[in-house]
Amino acid sequence: MDRLRTEVEFGPHRVEVPAGGYYDRFRMNPDLDEVARDPAAGNIDFFRRIPKQLVESRVGPTWAPNFYYRTSHIQALLLAPLAQLRTMLPTPLEPLRAFPGYGLVALTFFSYSVCDNDPYDEVSIAIVIRRPGARGSHALELLDSMRRRSFHAHVLALPVTTEIARVRGVYGYQLPKWRADIALNIGANVSAQIAGPDGTQDLVLNAPLPALRNVAPQSHMATNTLINKVDGVWHQATVQTNTLSFAQRLLPRDVKLLRGGGPLSQLLDGLGASKIVRLDVVKDAQIVLNLPTPLAPGWV
Structure with missing residues (x-):
């Protein structure tokens, strides 16, 4: 075994x-002073204001939630035909309509x-969906989600670079994770x-760096909710993001997304995901990932 x-x-x-x-060193229960x-x-x-608890999970007792102290990400939000999104979503999930005939895919x-x-x-490919139990106007729900920086999504692919991340995601959350080279x-x-x-390139994204905006801690919070089945029962897992440095561009024209024909390229093609309507660049953020909890019975 590698000595490191x-x-x-x-x-x-x-x-x-x-x-x-x-x-x-910590087994998911860190000494925050250290x-x-x-x-x-x-x-x-x-x-420090979010206490960890030892909770039961699919793999036995584990400390939760999971803390990500320093993160960054790049997200392209793409339009995709509602008809194709519906074929990829299990019942009763419903894509959130962004424009007539189109929903959203987040890469x-x-x-x-x-x-x-x-x-x-x-890397995540997810369909933006309606909140469980939501009724009425898609447009009003979308505007409310944008205002609150809070979206619901169903993840279709979630490759990672390490084995501990793969094992935790597959066996703890039943998410579609596998190992891949990512940069x-x-x-x-x-x-x-x-x-x-x-080993050949699947997806490659390039863009000029938009002007970044630095904000005070906890002044630009976002909460996203992942909806998926765990052991045949619908669950939700919330992801809280404390954004510290970010940029956002609507209808960017200088983003290049090259598809090399690998599994993620094929997935985007199958979804009909095409035009990038928003680019988000987050250079610095902190994330709290909660364990999945069952949705209330009858939410459909």
Whole structure:
């Protein structure tokens, strides 16, 4: 075994993690005073008001929620025909209509540089859906979601770069995760890419860096909710984001998204995802990921 890695237990699974890393040292229950002394983590006051609890999960007792102390991401929001989105959504989920005949697909590249289960990168393809039990106007729901920075989504693909992230996602959340090579860079330009199983490029995104805006901690919060089935029962998992440095552009014309024919390219093609209507670049943010909880019976 690589001397810089060690094997740990995650429920019934054994996986390798960085020796002396956050997971090896804290097992998801970090000493926040010690984390605060890590210069890479930055200011972590946001997490001190969110107590961790030892809760039961699909893989046994685990500490939750999961803390991501330093993250960045690039998101392209694409239009896709409602008819094609409906074919990819399990009943009773319904795509949220953005324009007549069209809904939204979110392609997001994440980089988690400091977190409870050690650094990794991730790519998400998700359909923006109506809130469970929502009725009435799609337009009003969309405007309300934009105002509150709170969306619901159903994830179709979620590849990651490390085994601990894959195992946690698959067995803890029943999310569609697999291992892949992923890279993200936010510099003079923004770029992100993911390779397919054969090593060739699947998706490549490039764009000029928009002007970033720095904001005070907890002044630009967002809450997104993932809806998926866990052991055949509908669950929701909330993701709280404390955004610190970001930029947003509507109808960007200089974003290049190249599709190399890999699994994510094929998924976007199958969804009919085409025009990018919004580009979000988040250079610095903190994230809290909660464990899935069952939706109330009769929400449909």
